[in-house]
Amino acid sequence: MPYQGLEQSIGFTMGMTYRKLTNFFQQRLREYAITPEQWSVLYQISKSDGLIQKEIALRTSKENPTVTRIIDHLEKEQLIHKRPGVQDRRSFVVYITDKGRQLINETTAINESVNDEVKKVISAEEYELMISLLLRINNHMQASIEKS
Template sequence: MNNKKAYDLWRSAGFMLGTSYRKVSALFQSRLKPFEITPEQWSVLYQIHLEDGLIQKEIAERTGKDRPTTTRILDHLEQKGLADRRTGDRDRRSFQVGITDKGRELILKTLPLEMAANEDVRGCMSEEEYDTLIRLLIRIDHHMKDILERE
């Protein structure tokens, strides 16, 4: 007879964050499908929309992605005509990334879809619970960043 106490993954923050993220992302993905862009690509394009001329490193930091992933996403956005890269003004070794008119138009059409997906998440909790959730997620994010930097 096995007397080991089972570890309950449903009480694991990492497991629950992962499963919840995948469900929210799948919802947004299904809504973005007609626009032929993924949530991952959308988040990068949105940052470029907010501040045209960012360098790739800044985009990676603002989206929480590593540099190789950011580069791959930018390659896709450029191929789709949504963004462009040009030699940086401050550093010729880096590229500034700009949004095209087509990219700006896509963001304006799809931002309501992201906002609606967020409202769907909020629909299962009170305003106070949502604010607490966001504060806790930010705290976890900063804490895990500190741990990763030490390792």
């Protein structure tokens, strides 16, 4: 196979695009004093109040230590609160506070504006196809990781 260079590497291209999208989102979240990483955790908690940390990690595709750090920060900022788990006292259940829900309500449009920015350069059909392909790649890679 001939050398194609980094610009033809799916990992490189996705990583570069991810960093630019994240930077774009972070700039718009700046006035709310929350990062895209923190926002994604808070958003998942807002969608399903009462999640355990392991479920939050799965839904955000983040490692448990990263989720622990983010949860501790969100709790310090009074955006969430934790309660001991019913089945397992060593774990805890995470709930969003009114302050956290207000922040998500105010910032969801910012997340949508990032998607809208992407939709300026591709058609609706291309956008749907891109999401479908990325999810297929994600699922395949997850299965490959679990096999090894």
